[in-house]
Amino acid sequence: MDATIAAKVTAEASQQGTKEYKSRPGALIWFFRKSRDVWKSKCQELRVTLKQLKNRVADLTKSREQWKQKAEHAQDRVATLEAQIVSLQAEVAALAQKKTTRVSAG
Secondary structure (H helix, E strand, C coil), X not given: CHHHHHHHHHHHHHHHCCCCCCXXXXXXXXXXXXXXXXXXXXXXXXXHHHHHHHHHHHHHHHHXXXXXXXXXXXXXXXXXXXXXXXXXXXXXXXXXXXXXXXXXXX
């Protein structure tokens, strides 16, 4: 008779999606609470780590953009200065040619 009642309770529990535990409720409560607390602490630690990593990525992205702008500005300045050097070299060559033509003529 007890076997049919136990089978009936097990069948009802499986239909409802619940489990029949053999341990005493106090031990189960302690175990489930401990499991929940460990899960919560892991989740909180991961959230903190995720936030730190997101902040770091944002900082690095911002820094990279700043360095990129500085490098582009420096390249523009180099191009401008090289153009000035070329024009000054042309002036020096023109003056040197004038000087040699004066000396030859004079």
